[in-house]
Amino acid sequence: MTLSFTAALCADAEIESFLAPQAELSAMLAFETALAGAQAEAGLIPAEAAAAIAQGCAAFQPNEAALTAGLFKDGVLGPSFVKALRQSLPEAARPHLHFGATSQDITDTALTLRLKPLLAALDTRLAALIEALEALEHEQGGMRLMAQTRMQAALPITVKDKIEAWLLPLRRHRARLAALAPRLLVIQLGGPVGSRAELGEAAEAVAAGLAARLGLGNAPCWQNARDNIVEFGATLALIAGALGKIGQDAAILAQTENGALKIAGGGSSSAMAHKANPVTAELLVALARYTAGLAGTLNQALVHENERSGAAWTLEWFTLPPLAVATGAALREAMGLVPRMRFQPPTL
Amino acid sequence: MTLSFTAALCADAEIESFLAPQAELSAMLAFETALAGAQAEAGLIPAEAAAAIAQGCAAFQPNEAALTAGLFKDGVLGPSFVKALRQSLPEAARPHLHFGATSQDITDTALTLRLKPLLAALDTRLAALIEALEALEHEQGGMRLMAQTRMQAALPITVKDKIEAWLLPLRRHRARLAALAPRLLVIQLGGPVGSRAELGEAAEAVAAGLAARLGLGNAPCWQNARDNIVEFGATLALIAGALGKIGQDAAILAQTENGALKIAGGGSSSAMAHKANPVTAELLVALARYTAGLAGTLNQALVHENERSGAAWTLEWFTLPPLAVATGAALREAMGLVPRMRFQPPTL
Amino acid sequence: MTLSFTAALCADAEIESFLAPQAELSAMLAFETALAGAQAEAGLIPAEAAAAIAQGCAAFQPNEAALTAGLFKDGVLGPSFVKALRQSLPEAARPHLHFGATSQDITDTALTLRLKPLLAALDTRLAALIEALEALEHEQGGMRLMAQTRMQAALPITVKDKIEAWLLPLRRHRARLAALAPRLLVIQLGGPVGSRAELGEAAEAVAAGLAARLGLGNAPCWQNARDNIVEFGATLALIAGALGKIGQDAAILAQTENGALKIAGGGSSSAMAHKANPVTAELLVALARYTAGLAGTLNQALVHENERSGAAWTLEWFTLPPLAVATGAALREAMGLVPRMRFQPPTL
C-alpha cells in the first residue's frame, strides 16, 4: 500500500523491486556468502565454515519485523541480521560469519549489488525512450513547427530540431551512467573502522575475491566518502530534469491556443467534458522538480562525521531510494507519452 | 510494505493513517455528502437527492485499483471517483451529485478535512514532548553542565539552561500550529474554474453550509493560491528542525569523550561490542535535514500556472505527505528519546 | 560591483542598504550604546562609563578591512569590533564596554535591529503592489477571460477572478509579517553561553532596558533557537512564490498564441525584431524558484550544535540576506510589471 493515492504517481514497481526489503535481504545474504567464500580462499576461515555459511544463507528465513525493530535500535540492519543469521548456523561456523566485517560493509555492498540491475533498468528505459523519440523524429521530423523563445512565437523550426534538443541530453545520460558505473558499482569492505585491520595481510585478497564473487568492482573503503553515491543521485536528477523539459514542452505545445501537438488519451475533467489535459506531461514536470529537490538534499549527506555518521547515512537512505524510484517513474511515463504524441501541421 | 527497510525510519503509522487512500476516500465521501446536504438546504438540489447521495456515499465500495488507473489518466482522482459513485446512485439522484463542483474541490477539501486530525495529532505529540522535557528539567535542571560554543567547551551552565533552549521553539511551534489552523483548515469550493459560477447566488450559502457540515472554516476559493499549504510545510520543517537540534546536542553530549549525557538503550554494533550508539539522536538529525529539503521543494509548488496547475499540484502531493509523516516520526522518536536521557554530573 | 551582470536581476538597493556592512556597523554601535545605557540605569556600570561609551560609539571610525580579517579569524565580527571600539574609548570606560555580552548578542541584535526597517520596507511594497492590483481590477475586472486549467482553456471567468486569486495570498502575507514581527524583532542577550550569568540579578532589567532603547521587543536568549529567523525566511519565500505565480500567469497569458494580456515595454531580441518578451514575468518566476531553494537551505541552519554553532550560524548568514534581497527584488519587479499589464478583450 502506498502512502497516499497520489504517491502512486512517483512510484515504480520495477525500480522498487531492487530496493525492497526482500531484495535487500537477498543481497545481504549474497554478501555474507561471498565474504566467507573469499575468506576461505584466502585461508582466513575454514572451507567448511564457508560452505556452512553458504548453506545457511541459502536456507535463512529472516524475520522482517524483528529486523525492523533491530533497525530502530541499532540504526542499521546489520547487527540484528548478523545475529539472527549466526544463530541459524551450525555452531562451528558461527565465529566465521561476518569475520572482519561491519554493518556498513554489508549494507553498502548490498546496496551497490542492487544498484547494478537498477542502473541497467534505467539504461534500458533510456535506450527505449531514445528509440521512441527517434521513431517520432523519423515519422514527423520534416514538419514545420513554430519555435518558442521566452514563451513567444519566434521563427519556424522543424519537428526534428525539437526532438533533437530532447535527445541530446538523453544520449549524454546514457554515457554518464556508463562512466559512473565502474566507480559506483563496487564493494564496500572496511571492517569496524574502515581500516580492514581485522583481515591483516589477506585484506586485499579478500576484497578482490568478494568483488569477483559478487560481480562488483574492487575499491578501497568508501564508508564515509559518499561522492559516488551522491553523483549517482545528481545523475538521476539530470535524467528526470531532461524528461521534465520534454513534459513542459509538450504541455505548452498542446495548449488549446497553440495546438502544435496532440496528446492522445488526455485526462478528463470531472466538470468540463471538453478538456483533454496533458496529465502525463505535467507529471513529468512535477517529477523533475521533485527529484531536483531530493538531489539537493542528498548532497547534504556528504558531510559525514568521521569514520561513520549515522545522521548522514540515514539522510542518504531517505533520499536516494525515492530519487531512483521517481526517476524510474519519469522514464516510464515518458516512454508512455511519446507514442501518444503527434505534432500537428501549422494551420496558417 | 515500505519502499525499503530504512524507509521505516521516516514512517509513522498514525500520521500515515490520515493520508492513506482509505482515509482519502472517506473524506471524499464526506465532501459529497456535505455538499449535497448544503445544496439541498440552499434549494439547489432536491432534498431527496441529497438523502440518496448521503445513503449512496455511506454504502459506496470504491475500487482502489480502478481509481488509481483513473488517477494516472486524469491526473487527479476526482473524475473516476465521481463517475463510479454516480453510477452507484439511483438514477434520479445522479445529476445532483458533485453539482457545481470540480475535482479540485473534492481533493483539496478532502485534504484539509484530514489535516485537521493530523494537526491535532502533531500538537498532542508536541505537548507530550514538552511535558517530558519539563519533567527532565524538573528532575535534573539544577545539575551543572559545560556549555559548548562553536564545538568548544565554554563556561558552565545548568541542565535547565540547556533544556529551556530546547523548549522555547517547541512552545512557539504549538502557537504556530494554532495560528495556522484557521486559515489552513478550510473548505475548497470553486467549481470548474474557481469562480463558483455554477452555484449562482447560492454560492456563499453552499460554501457556508459545506464548511459547517464538515467542521472546517469557510474561505474563498484557494485552488491556485497555495500559501497556507506551503506555510504548513514550512512549519513542519521548523518542528523537525527543532528536534534535529535536540538530537544533534544529544549526540554530541553523549560522545565517549564528553559523557555529559547517557542515553539508555543505545544502538549496538555488529563489530564492536562496547559501542552504545546515539541512534535515535542521529535519526532526529537526519529527519531534520530531510524535512528541510522537502519544505524547500514544496515551495516550488507555489508557482501555479493560471487557474489550476497539474504540475505544481502534483509536486505538492509528492512533498507534503512525506514531510508530515517525517515530522510525525521525528516527534515520536523525540518522545521516545527524552525519557532515555540522563545528564551526568561533571567529573571535573 | 556585482558578482556578475545578471546578479543585478536579484539585487535590490534598498533592501541591501539594511544588510550592508555600514548598516551593520551602525547597528552594532547602537547595541553597545544601548547596552551600556541600560546597564548604567541598572547600576551595573557607572553612568560616566555609559556616557563615554555612547560618545565613543558616535565617534568610532571602524576599519572595514581589519574587521573582515577579524571575521575570518574569529568567525564573527564581534571580537575584533569590540577590541577596536574599546581601544578608542577613554581608559576608564574600557572595562565597561560590552559587559556581560558576547559576540552573538551584538551580532543577532544588530540583525533584528535592521530587520525592523527591512520588514517595514517589504510591507510597504506589498501594500503598494496590492493597491496596483486593485487599481487594475477596478479598471479591467469586468472583462471576460478564458480560464486555464492544467494548461488548457477551460471556461470563461473575469479579470476580477484572476486578480483576486493573485491578491489573496498577498493580503495574507501582510498579516504573516505583522504576526511574525513581535517574535522576530527582539533583542538577543545571553552573554558567553546564553545564561546571562554575568549580569546577575540585573539581567532582566538590562534586557528590558536594552530592548526599550533599541525599539525592539524583549525576549529570552535565542542564540541557538533560530526558528523565528527561519520562519522569516519561509515567509520571504512565500511572498516571492506568490509573485512567481503572477509572473507565470502573465507569461502564459501574454503568449503569442494566447494574447489575453499585453505587457508594455517587453524585451527585445538581438535576432528577432518582432519579439516582445515577457522578461519581467519570467524574472518573477526565476526569483520564486531561487528563493524557494534558499528557504529550504536556511532550514538546514536549525540544526545548531549546543549553545552556539559556527557552522549553522554561518549558513544562516549565507542564505537569509540573499533571500531577503531577492524577495525585495521580486516585489519591486512586480510593482513595475502590474502597471504595464493590460488584459485584452477575447477575440471571438
Place this chain on the structure above:
Amino acid sequence: MTLSFTAALCADAEIESFLAPQAELSAMLAFETALAGAQAEAGLIPAEAAAAIAQGCAAFQPNEAALTAGLFKDGVLGPSFVKALRQSLPEAARPHLHFGATSQDITDTALTLRLKPLLAALDTRLAALIEALEALEHEQGGMRLMAQTRMQAALPITVKDKIEAWLLPLRRHRARLAALAPRLLVIQLGGPVGSRAELGEAAEAVAAGLAARLGLGNAPCWQNARDNIVEFGATLALIAGALGKIGQDAAILAQTENGALKIAGGGSSSAMAHKANPVTAELLVALARYTAGLAGTLNQALVHENERSGAAWTLEWFTLPPLAVATGAALREAMGLVPRMRFQPPTL
C-alpha cells in the same frame, strides 16, 4: 562591496574575476571577433568586415550602466550590447556583426569561455590541497588515532587512514572535472531558434571555426539542454561537500574533550579568552551545506520551456555563479586549514 560583512566568507576574488562584468564583456567581444573571423573564412561575410569587427571589439568601451538597463529590459545583455557595439563600427561592417547569431549564443559562449580558466583554477586548488594533505599524511600518517563511528569512540586507526578517506574523493573530483571539461567547455551557436538556419550550408564550418578560434570544443546547439551546466554545478557541490566533511571531522577532533587535533590560529571569543574556535572548519561545513542547496536549486533550471526559457536561464544565472564562488572559497579555506592542522598523540 559585499552584500554584508559575512558575505565575504563565501566570496572568492579569483573565481569572481572570471564571472565579473568586465570578464563577461571581454568574453563577449572575443565571441564577436571569433564569429566574424570564422564567417569571413567561410565566405559568409567580407574579410574587411571581419577585420573591422575585430578592431571595433578591441576598441569598444562599453557602458556598464546602459548594459544593465538593457539587461532589465531584454532579460539578457545581448541586444543592448550588440546594438552599442554595432554603432561603434564603421557603417560598412555593421550588418556583418553578430550575423546569424542570437543573444544566447554570445551569452552562453561567453560563459563557457570563462568557465575554462575557472575550471583550471579549481583544479589547481584541488591539486594543491591534495598535495598539502599528502604532506600531512607523510609527516603524521603513522600516528594512532581513535576512530569515531556514529559519534562514539570505536577502535584505533592511524592518521593515514583518516587522511586517505579525505583524499579519495578529492582525487576523484579532479577526474570528474577532467571528464566534464570536453562536454562543458564548448561553443554555443544556434541562431535565433537554435537551428543555425541563418548560416545555411556554412553553419558547421562557422561553428568549427568559432570553436577553434576560442579554444573551445565544437558542439551542437545546447541552448535549452543544460545538463552539462547542471552537472558542473553538481560537481561543484560534490567538491564543497568533500571539504565540508574534512571541516566536520576537524571540528570534532579539535573538540576540547577530544583533543586529537590542534588547529593553529583558532578563533577568539569576545567573552571567553580561553577559547580557540575551529572557525575555518565550521566555515567549510557551512559552505558544503550552502552549495548543496544551490546545486539542488540549479537542477530546477533544467525544465526549460521550448527553445529558450527566460525563467530557467535566469535561475541558472542566480545559482551557478555563487555555487562556483562558494566552492572556490571552500577550496581556498581548506588549503589554508590543512597546514594549520596537527594531530596530537593519544594521551591514554
